[in-house]
Amino acid sequence: MKQLDKLMAKSFVGPFVVTFAIALFVLLMQILWLYLDDIAGKGLSFFLIMELLAYKCVGLVPLALPLALLISSVMVLGNLAEHYELSSFKSSGVSLLRVIRMMIIFGATGALVSYLCSDYVIPAANLQFGARMYDIQQKKPTLNMEPGVxxxxxxxxxxxxxxxxxxxxxxxxxxxxxxxxxxxxxxxxxxxxxxxxxxxxxxxxxxxxxxxxxxxxxxxxxxxxxxxxxxxxxxxxxxxxxxxxxxxLLERHAASLFSTNRSMLSTWQLQQGVDSIDLDIAVRKQGLSNHLIAYLPSLPRDTVQYRPPVRSRAYDIDFVAQDSLQRATTEATLAAQAADSIANATVATYRPAEAAPPGGDRPDNGGATEQKRRKEAKTLAQTRQNNRLQSAQEHALVTGASDWKGIESLVDSLPSDDRERVYNRARSSIRSVTGQAQSTIRLLPGIQESRVKHIYDMHMKYSMAVVCIIFVFIGAPMGAIVRKGGFGYPILVSIVFFVIFIILTIFCRKLAESFVVNGVFAGWLPCIILFPVSLWITYSAMNDAKLLDLDLAKDAFRRARDHKQVVALRRMIAKS
Structure with missing residues (x-):
């Protein structure tokens, strides 16, 4: 490691640790006010309160890391620029990117820590925090017997x-x-x-x-x-x-009761949740489409199996028993039908069992007789089906289809009692289909909103990590531009950019939950907006340009004022 890198590392570590602790404390106090009413008056022990604060501090690490990197980078480069050390580096041929290389490494390390913390540590910490807070909320306040109350x-x-x-x-x-x-x-x-x-x-x-x-x-x-x-x-x-x-007393519930909340899931669990929600939406749509088949049989049935059927062992045993009973009943029916067909056959084909030639089929000869019966039963069933089809084709509704005058003429041809029955059944069918559709339409927005929230939370884990690197490219050039160290200007500049990031995060979350933008795009939009800003600020600092050049504005204002005075002078001359 070169001397410049050692100097930047020593200058950066101290402010980073201090600003990270301050940012974590400020964010923790802001969150603590939300739970103050639930904690006060419950007689909680000191160690339990410290346990709650520790769990919450872990959850605030991805939010405190970018703020600490932003403030410390502004402070370090501001101190170097204020004492003309940055000018000395530039005059010796060292570029700004070479100066802040160690801070970029710190930013990349912070991004990695933020992602690992968001994906592995925070879900477990949020799970324990949620379980303990639920126990505290269910606990009654400490018994207090006051006179006259x-x-x-x-x-x-x-x-x-x-x-x-x-x-x-x-x-x-x-x-x-x-x-x-x-x-x-x-x-x-x-x-x-x-x-x-x-x-x-x-x-x-x-x-x-x-x-x-x-x-x-x-x-x-x-x-x-x-x-x-x-x-x-x-x-x-x-x-x-x-x-x-x-x-x-404080009753502790199992933490697994709260493990399905989005804030307690890792990225792969959130992806599984999204897949499960997609299957739920597909199953609901399939149920709605198949519900119409009961009233419109000509529609094709959706036979896609989205989820494998889950059956218990008792159900499987019962299913096997029912299947065996159904198979036995079917065989008995086929045997009865075959016996009927044989009894109705011609006398010439009937041969008593005792008159059968040696080696011929007998009623108790198992294989050949059973196959013959099944074949005759199948032929008989096919004949009956053909007869029904021919009868349906010869029906008046089919033969007179070319002269059909519409549904009203068909209904008017029915007796009055049957006509009223047809109308009532049609109304019932319409109400059933409409109710099913309205129920699905009412439930789908909530399911889709949960899906969007899962996607947004999953991509925010990546976005919060990437913004650590972006804030280094914003903070370090801003420190070189403002040329002020300490906690004055750096904190002011850092708070402005951090508040912009928080506002963009909240705004994008609302856009995603309102289905205005995609959940993936909403999760990355703050980084997409801040990344060009970081490139512009870095470019301005590398070229020693001012962030806001007010000279051009002053020149434009001066030219406008002079033009106004010239016009007024010409008017005075014209009048005279």
């Missing part, structure tokens, strides 16, 4: 304390409403002058020991016409009420 933390219980000692154990003027039997019309109320409350069984139970109180129970009205109003009052010297605190 009705507490409803316990299911079907409402508790009010009149007073509580400083140690939190002694209580007074206790009122408890019990609604555990409200569904059967029984309401219960407990009052006590004083008592104690504490936890037992290692915090698994909450115990309220009450003294000198009463219990009132009001039951559902009974008797004839509900005139009986039963009421029961019980006095007690000591009453112990135990509440289960398991509902306040």
């Amino acid at each position: 009705f507490n409803e933390d316990f299911n079907q219980f409402t508790i009010r304390l009149g007073g509580r000692s400083d140690d939190g154990r002694e209580i007074s003027d206790v009122l408890i409403y019990d609604h555990t039997k409200a569904n059967v019309g029984e309401l219960s109320q407990i009052t006590a002058t004083e008592g104690e409350m504490y936890t037992a069984d290692g915090g698994a139970a909450f115990v309220m020991q009450l003294y000198d109180g009463h219990q009132y129970v009001e039951q559902r009205p009974g008797g004839r016409n509900g005139q009986s109003l039963p009421f029961m009052r019980t006095s007690f010297a000591t009453y112990t009420k135990v509440f289960d605190l398991s509902e306040f």
Whole structure:
């Protein structure tokens, strides 16, 4: 490694680590506000909160890497240009691309890390984060008994304390409403002058020991016409009420329950999801087209099998049994038909079994007799089919087709009862086909939107990696142009380009979800827009040109002002 590369590496690593940590912290705080309401008041441990933050930090790495590369590259080249070191390199014949070669290597490494993190680490981290957040959202807030406040933390219980000692154990003027039997019309109320409350069984139970109180129970009205109003009052010297605190504990669910979310899938899993959605769309369209065949038999049936049938072993055994039964029934039917054909044959062809010559076919001779019966049955079935076809061809609707005057004349020729039946069946068929089509049309946009989101998320993994290299070609030339180091101008310039990238990303996502552009194009559009900008800025920095040349604008403004003054002077001369 040459001295220039060592110098650029040492100058780049420090700002990159600092800016990456700052970017990660800022992005994490922005995300944390979204989950603050779910976390606050749940009594979570410090280690659980740190676990959540660690999972979320991993998910923010592909977003923090481009920002850190952009800021650090602007800072490094800005420092070199501000102290005229970049001018010294150029005067010695070193080009700008040679100077920033080490930063390009860092950008390519960052792109590789971003892709690997997005494809392997982030899905697992998002899966654990989603599972833990679901557990936290399902957890009840920490039990808090405040005097003078009705507490409803316990299911079907409402508790009010009149007073509580400083140690939190002694209580007074206790009122408890019990609604555990409200569904059967029984309401219960407990009052006590004083008592104690504490936890037992290692915090698994909450115990309220009450003294000198009463219990009132009001039951559902009974008797004839509900005139009986039963009421029961019980006095007690000591009453112990135990509440289960398991509902306040954090219950952990299996992370596999959330593994189908798009943010928890890798690129190959997203591609499998897209293929599965395509099959689902094809199956729905096939079902709609085949549904029409029940009403329009002339249409060809779509027999493409998109998914292999999934059958259990019990189903296979049952299918084999049904197939064996069907085969036995078919053979019995064929045998009966063959026997009928033989009985209806001429007497000359009938030969009793006992009169058969030696070696001839007998009724119990298995192979030849069975083949003969099947052949005769097949011939008989073919004859019947030909007779039905000939009868259909000789029908009046077929022979009079040339003189047909339309569907109305055909329906009018039917009796009134049959005509009404035909109309009702036609209306039912139309409603069925229309309902099936409307159901498919209503479901397809949601399925197609899910497909677009899968495609967009898959290509955004690649886009977020490529933008790391693009930001190096934006940040380093911008530092050479602004010629300012530190955290002032570099952060300002970097934030402008980073905000543009974020706006383009959100805008392209909306375009893809609205089916305005393709999901692949929407995922790559931010890079497509920023890549020419990076080439232009790099070209301007290599030629020591200004990013915005205001001299031309000043000259144009000066010429316009002079022209205006000349025109005014000519008007004054013409008037005089």
